[in-house]
Every structure is written in C-alpha cells, then in structure tokens.
Amino acid sequence: MRDASPAKTYALHVGVIALLFVLNFILPDYHQGLFARIMALAVFATGYNLLFGYVGLLSLGHAMFFSAGLYGAGLTVYHLGWGVPEAFVAGVACGALLALVIGLLALRTSGVAFMIVTMMFAQVFYLLILYFAAWTGGDQGLVIQQASRVISIGGASLDLTNPAVRYMSALALFSVVLLVTLAVVRSRFGRVLVAIRENEERTKMLGYDTVANKLAAVVTSGAICAASGAAYALLFGYIGSSFASVQYSILPLLWVLLGGAATTLGPLVGTLFMYYVTDITSGFTSAYLLIVGVALILLVLFAPKGILGSIRQRWLGWLP
C-alpha cells in the first residue's frame, strides 16, 4: 500500500457517506428503498470482508452470523415484545457470542477445512431454525408487525417503516460500520491481520498471537454481520430460514469479490453492482441469473481483484 495521509482516506469515506446522505433526497422512491436494503446488506459484506479480505479466512458459513442477528433481534421483538434498540443489541450480541464459539472451534482448522467446518456449522444453524419452527416460524418465517418497528425516544418516535427513516437508519449503521472498519484496518490490529494473511508463520515468529488475533477478527466479523441481520429484520419486518441458507453464505463472498476484497468500500460497491445487475436484467429475461453469472466470470477474468481492487492496483494505490 502506498501510504496516504489519513485526511485523504477519511475524506474519501466521509465523502461517500455524504453522497449516500444526499441520494436520500434525490433517488426515486423505488431506488431509495433499494439503496436502504443495499446499505443494510453492504454491512454484511463489510463484516465478511474483514475476515476474508484482511485475514484471508474464507468462511462459507457467514449466513449463520447474519441470521443470528436477524433472529436475535426478530425473535425478541416477536416473542418478548422488546423495543427496537434492545432487540438490535440482542441481535449483535447473539452474533458475537456465536462467532466466539464457532471461532474457537473452527480456527483449529485452516484453508479448505475452515471452509467446510464453517459451512457445516451454518448448516446446523439452518436446520436448528427449521427444527424449532414453533418459535422461529421455520421456513415460512415470521412477520415483525409495523407497530413493533417504532423507536420511541422520550416523546418522539421514529417509524422504521417510513422510507426516509429506514434509509437514514441503514445509512447510519453503514456509516458507523464503514468508519469502524476503516479504523480497524488502519490500526495495529488490522496490520497484524494482514500479516497473518500474507504469512502466518512469520507473524507468529515475530511474537504475535495469531490465534487470538484471528479469533478477535472472527468475533468482530460475526458481530458486524449480525448487526446487518438485526437491522434487516427491524427495517424490513421479516425473518425467515432462507436467510440462514447456504445462499446467504455465498452472497457476501460474491459481493466482496465483485467490489474488491480487502478494500473498505469494495463491499458496498459489490453489493450495489450485483443488486442492480439483478434488478435491471430481471426486467428483460427470466435468465437473469445467467447474466449475473456471466458478469461474475468476466470480472474474474478481466478484473480478478474486483472493481475497487483493480482501481487500486491501477490508479489509486492509497485506497484502504
């Protein structure tokens, strides 16, 4: 990385956040709603990227962290009548705790074995959701009623079903996660993670506890993905087992690969790109997934580092 002044880097990120803020007032209704979804899911991709991009650990089980947040928040609202903030915290806590347990077990492996172990745990999590259908709603899922998705602060109330409030809530979460991720990857901890990715043995030899660092990364990644899941449940009002299926473990990987692994803004770019390719092409043909597939293949062939990864390689070496 060609080092850039922190001001330049932070200006870029704050600029992106400001652009997203302005878009709320410009975008047509449909795209405003779609952007809210994309930002909520870009948080998921950002969490995934922290582990995959910076530590080099390819997990195929991150749907469990996303859905831990989704169910942690959704079920506490649905069954216990919790308010939105408490439910959100519960969702993040569920994801972090699950990530700690899974991390302790899965980090005993590496490489392909890590992929398989994480995928198996995610499958167990998915089947548990189906097994406890009496509480989770199983494959049909549950609806979080509109009345339960209102934040009351003092006399004021914020209705998360209002498109502008929803957009701003998703943006707030995305912004916090983006800036935290940026701070993390620029920190000493972040550099140790990259060192582990590049050469774990050498990092260990230099005196770093690589297992502890990797575990911290898994927990941080899990917590961020859970925050995305919790936000998704509370913003869009539906929880269902399809969010825990293997598809939702693959999706963040694709978003990150598309946008650029180990770039802080890549997850947003990848999610945005894939969403719009799907949305636009599905208007023309039922074979839109074929087009998405071709787009992915072209990207791998011609921009193997993803969109931002390629831009960084060619022009903007300072991109974090």
Added chain:
Amino acid sequence: MADKNGFFDLSKTTLSRRTALKGLAAGAGLALAPGFVRYSQAQSSAPIKIGFQLHRTGIGAAYGRWYDKTSAAAVKAINDAGGINGRKVELVIEDDGTDPARGAEVVGKFATQHKTDIVFGTLFSHVVIGSAPAAGENKIPYFVVSEGHHVASTKLNRYVFQPGITDVKSQIQSMAPWIAANAGKKVTQIFPDFAFGYDHRDYLPPALKAQGADVIAQIAIPPTESSFTKYFPQIPAETEVIYHVMVGPAVLTFVKELGEFYGSQRPQLFGFMDSLEAVDINSPGLEFLDGSHFWEGSPRYAQADDSAAQKAYRAAVGIDDNGAAVGDPKDISTASHMFGCWETLYVVKKAMEDAGYKGPEDRAKLVEATEALKEFAEGPEHPQGPKSFNGKIHQCFGIQNISKVEGGKLKVVHKTKIEDGLYEPEGDYTTQAL
C-alpha cells in the same frame, strides 16, 4: 492494504486501461438505462395495472408457469368483456425468484416504480409472508393465491387478501369427515418436516377427532431425506389409512419405496395433490397410487359432470381433458391451485367496481370494498365452485374435491360442502388502521 502474494489475484491477468474504461462505461450505461426511468401516474383512461408477482424462477417455477398462463387467460377474458370500470387491465410481471427477500423487493417495485394499482399472485408461503410487510408499508392491496393459512391467521396485515383459493387449514378440516367415514378410523400421517407438513400435523388430528377417528402416528421426514424405507417400520401395524403429503422431487422415490414396503397388501392411502402438481400421475413408480385417494382443489382431469363454466375455463386456460397443456401432453398443469388466479382476478374486478376504483388514491376504498364481499356464486368467474368470503380474516372458503386414482386418471368421488371447511376466526384485520 498490500497484496504482495497476489492472494486475491485469481488469474494474474492484468487489466488494461481501455478494457477497464469500456467496462465502466458499460456499467454506467446499464445503471442509468431502464431502471431509472420514472413512470408517470396512470390516467383514468389508462389501463388498470396489476403487479403480478410471479415464481418465474426458483423452486416454484412449475407453478409460476401455470399461474402466468391462467392469469393471462383471465385478463384476456376480462378485457374482452370490457375490462374493469371501463378500463383495460394490464399485468406487469416481476419474478420473485421464489425467494422472500426478492419477493418483498418486487412488491416495493410495483408500488414505487411501476406504480401498479395492486399486487397479485404468488404461491409459496414464505414469499407471501416475506412480502406482506412491504405491501402493508406501501399501503398497496396484495391479493395472493397461496393456500397457506398465513392470511387467515391474521398475522399479516390489512392489505393482504386471499379471496380466490381456500387455505390449507380449511382444506384439511374438510377432508376429515370423508376419511373417517370411508377410508378408516386409524390414521398414520407422513409429512415433510417443515412448515407445509406442520399444517397437516397440527390441523388433521383435531379434525379427525371430531369425526370419531384418530391419528395414531405422525412421522416427520427431514427435508434433506432422499430415501424413506427406514421410516416405514414406524407405521403402526393397525394403521387403516396412510395420510401422506410429501412434496418435491422425492415424492416419486417415496411412493416407489412405499410400494416396495407394502406390496399388494396396503392400508388405504390418502394424499394431497400438492405432492403431484405438474407431475404426470402415470409416471413410472407411481403405479402404487392406483386406487388411492387425493385432495384436489380443482380437478386435473375433465369430469363427466363438469359445468359449462368449468369447460369454458379449461378451454380459456388451455388445458386438455387430462389436465395437460393443449398440444403438449407432457406439460401437466397445476390444476389444484391455478384456478385461484382466475377467480382472484374476478374478485379484484368485483371489488374495484364496488369501490368505484379510479386509481391508487382509492386503494383504501378497495380494501374496504373487498372486506365487504360475502359470497361468490359458481359460474364463469368462479368455475371451481361457490365460495363464501370472511372479510375479517381476508380468506375465502369453498368446496373441495376428493378424487380416486382409477385407470391412470383422477376421478372425483366426493365434493365437500363449504361448511365443512369453516372454522372460528383467529382475529380481525378490519380493526387495523388503513
């Protein structure tokens, strides 16, 4: 961050500046092209736009194809007869991929981009449940043809209706008197271990109990299972009726293995047609079903006593006497469900006419007009049979068919009454604000 070892470099191919620019330009063009076109508000003379949320891809695609054909036929019939309130009807189709997240996006797209008057369609319960919040938030009436109990459970919202197909709780309850009187009193249930199976698991035992019969065993089969022989020893020897509702590709293996297990001495078999929708009843391996009985929503095979309305409906939709597409005997329809699309569109027509519907500003009126509907008489608009409608739970109730597999065809041997499927309402949508 540095990537000295090329960790992410999947091909090591470098990107030329020209290629990258071309790609960026293409991407920008794609992003700015049709998706961002603003759609103008429908004028009073403009067509009534019905957003059709369709399972065009994904696990529900076989249903989707026939939902598409049936709805197109119904819209043609409505338009040929003058449309709705003198305006033509236009279907705007979006694929939900049989996925709840995409389903919700599609409902939002209809409401905010296509600016359709209502949203209609879709079958799979998880897609309906996942999409319902988007319909409620956008305050756009959402007419589903799903047969799930979710609408009638009053767990969704005031904008969701199911007026053209009965729900599974009602269907199961309607079957119990016939099973107890004709098939046997000791019933073993075999069902898939997910929500579709749970409806049968939960609603059949009390319905049979009321008829003096009992469920003596319930065997839930995990969705990942591909062989079933190991479950069959769990069927109690005194079983008189096996009630089976396996669905998906595994059903052929299930029936074949059940046949191998029992040979020629088998209990009575009773199933739900959901297992074999779009599947030829004469497929190899299904011979064991000969002589068994099935629930059918609307009969797949033409019956000797079909009404003129039923005949006209079949002709309009394009299915032959065997329930296959005219001209393609291998393209089997989803007759037990797709009639619901036809009937729902006629309910929409009636409700829009009652409400004097002019445009999206009248959506609340349309909701109230739909809730005020009570009965639908059998006829060209309701060829499956007469129905009653409960505006408090947004659900219709109708007759069901019990058919016997005979000589490679399904022959209706009993039709239930509307009253057989009625149950106490579990809530009241009309108390919710519009």
